[in-house]
Amino acid sequence: MSAEASPPLQPTDLSKQDAAPIVGKKSMDAIMSLCKRRGFIYQASEIYGGINGFWDYGPLGTLMKRNLREAWWQDMIMHPAWGRKGPNGEAVRCVPVETCIIQHPKVWEASGHIGGFNDPMVDDKETKQRFRADHLQGLFIDIGKGVKVTSNGFTVPLRTVVASTAGEAVAQLMEQPKLIKPLELTTATPSESPNVMDVTVRDSSGTTHFGRVFAIPVDALQSNPLEIPSPFTGKAGHLTEPKQFNLMFFSYTGAVFNEDAKVYLRPETAQGIFVQFKNVVDTTRVKMPFGIGNTGRSFRNEVTPRNFTFRSREFEQAELEFFCHPDESQAWYAFWREFRMDWWRSIGLASDNLILREHDKDELSHYSTGTCDVEYRFPFTAPGYGELEGVAHRGNFDLAQHQKHSGIKLDYFDQERGELLPNGSKKGERYLPHCIEPAAGLDRGVLALICEAYTVDAARPSPEFMKFHPRIAPIKAAVFPLVNKDGMPEKAEALHGELSRKFGRQGLIENDAKQSIGKRYARMDEAGCPYCFTIDGQTATDQTVTVRDRDTGTQERMAIDKVAAFIGEKLGE
Numbered sequence: 001m002s003a004e005a006s007p008p009l010q011p012t013d014l015s016k017q018d019a020a021p022i023v024g025k026k027s028m029d030a031i032m033s034l035c036k037r038r039g040f041i042y043q044a045s046e047i048y049g050g051i052n053g054f055w056d057y058g059p060l061g062t063l064m065k066r067n068l069r070e071a072w073w074q075d076m077i078m079h080p081a082w083g084r085k086g087p088n089g090e091a092v093r094c095v096p097v098e099t100c101i102i103q104h105p106k107v108w109e110a111s112g113h114i115g116g117f118n119d120p121m122v123d124d125k126e127t128k129q130r131f132r133a134d135h136l137q138g139l140f141i142d143i144g145k146g147v148k149v150t151s152n153g154f155t156v157p158l159r160t161v162v163a164s165t166a167g168e169a170v171a172q173l174m175e176q177p178k179l180i181k182p183l184e185l186t187t188a189t190p191s192e193s194p195n196v197m198d199v200t201v202r203d204s205s206g207t208t209h210f211g212r213v214f215a216i217p218v219d220a221l222q223s224n225p226l227e228i229p230s231p232f233t234g235k236a237g238h239l240t241e242p243k244q245f246n247l248m249f250f251s252y253t254g255a256v257f258n259e260d261a262k263v264y265l266r267p268e269t270a271q272g273i274f275v276q277f278k279n280v281v282d283t284t285r286v287k288m289p290f291g292i293g294n295t296g297r298s299f300r301n302e303v304t305p306r307n308f309t310f311r312s313r314e315f316e317q318a319e320l321e322f323f324c325h326p327d328e329s330q331a332w333y334a335f336w337r338e339f340r341m342d343w344w345r346s347i348g349l350a351s352d353n354l355i356l357r358e359h360d361k362d363e364l365s366h367y368s369t370g371t372c373d374v375e376y377r378f379p380f381t382a383p384g385y386g387e388l389e390g391v392a393h394r395g396n397f398d399l400a401q402h403q404k405h406s407g408i409k410l411d412y413f414d415q416e417r418g419e420l421l422p423n424g425s426k427k428g429e430r431y432l433p434h435c436i437e438p439a440a441g442l443d444r445g446v447l448a449l450i451c452e453a454y455t456v457d458a459a460r461p462s463p464e465f466m467k468f469h470p471r472i473a474p475i476k477a478a479v480f481p482l483v484n485k486d487g488m489p490e491k492a493e494a495l496h497g498e499l500s501r502k503f504g505r506q507g508l509i510e511n512d513a514k515q516s517i518g519k520r521y522a523r524m525d526e527a528g529c530p531y532c533f534t535i536d537g538q539t540a541t542d543q544t545v546t547v548r549d550r551d552t553g554t555q556e557r558m559a560i561d562k563v564a565a566f567i568g569e570k571l572g573e
């Protein structure tokens, strides 16, 4: 439940002179259109006009998301951290659980979600639109003739937009230049804070002005709602002051719909782990330190779902709660921060597009001694970044809360600690473990991988293609008979059968004989298939095939009986 992007305020410092030119970036419209065309992601209930904040995965998207989930499962639970030794010098140990979406309502009281899982909301009285108060980003320009200041000393923005980060706000202003007409946004560059963008704008006389984009502080909105321009009309006087709105979806169990029967759809998978902590300790042979992982759907009634699947109302999480002795917790926090960055890189996200952002002190929950976000430069946040995963040091907050609310002791007796006894054994130590939580979003992961993979090259048979890492690619390989005769289809069928038997668990193996070979390559490039094998006239004489590499387009010959080993190696087997 880490708060997302709550920027610090520097409203009056508009004097930054080192802005960089706005750089070209991938088009989100083009990416979304490819996702639809090739069956990665569809709007949920599309034939009924869609439903805001909900998305379905098509065949390729389903395979890809499954690959991402499997990669997380493999690298976090089955072979945690790729066998790296933890700060205690031992291999990392993790076990899985699979917990219910609906839990006892007291779980959410203990976790703080019923009392505190709220977003401050603002309404535009004119247009009837509602948005998150902390998502109101303002463009502040030093126009040189006295900037208007509100009664609490806050500068009035020239324009506002609804966006979760300053980068995303700048992206909107770039896409809709009419919002600040007759001014023109000319440069944007990240500032020392990830939530603030420095910009320059040119007016109609050609003069350049320096400015900044950042979130309007909620307390400024609270005291001056009528002074701030509406993000929908650009006019002041229509905004209400922020009011709290709980993000949990609810339902009722049983036949009677009353308060006693009210239940909630989980807003995070993490709490299922904390409430089963004692059972896992009592029924398995886990020893401190160890992790418990949980993946599955979570639900949040997001007020402003946006940016494709980035902020949805139903999404999937992959969370690990790593329990350890309080004295070791900082070392484990450092360990998981580093591993999670390495992991995202290992499945294909470019280092240039990833940052690890340590939360400022005022962003931290009261119980946390450290939280950082793995952030990715999505096309809609560029040149800024958006959260992909949070890594939080949660202290013993959750176990302490559940212990208090349930009345059940959740402390741990560690036989390997305490003073040495005369018989050579340890006296033992009882403590409430601390917890490090790497909490990833699988839908944001898929989206980041799609954005990263999307490549435009007008010179290729398919001008758009997807450079997926082989581990993530939904189609692992394709087999083509060059022509539909001379025994080629039979050989292709045999190779396709062998590869499907060996790699079918990891993804699709295609067998495609339709249309020209160039069109077949183009189809596979768009789907992100890394290798295509072609059976041609030479295959019958020397038992070789060609292998074409998606990224370079180059082809080599290879013995047909080496193909399976080749793919196995690329998949890291």
Ligand code: GAP
Pocket (backbone or CB within 6 Å): 001, 002, 003, 267, 268, 269, 270, 300, 302, 309, 310, 311, 312, 313, 314, 315, 316, 317, 319, 387, 388, 389, 390, 437, 439, 440, 441, 442, 443, 444, 445
């Ligand atoms: N247990 C901690 C927790 O849930 P969070 O930062 O609120 O922390 C973890 O969520 C991850 O879940 C985020 O980094 C993001 O990837 C994903 N996530 C959160 N809200 C989301 C939403 N509305 N849509 C899609 N993914 C979301």
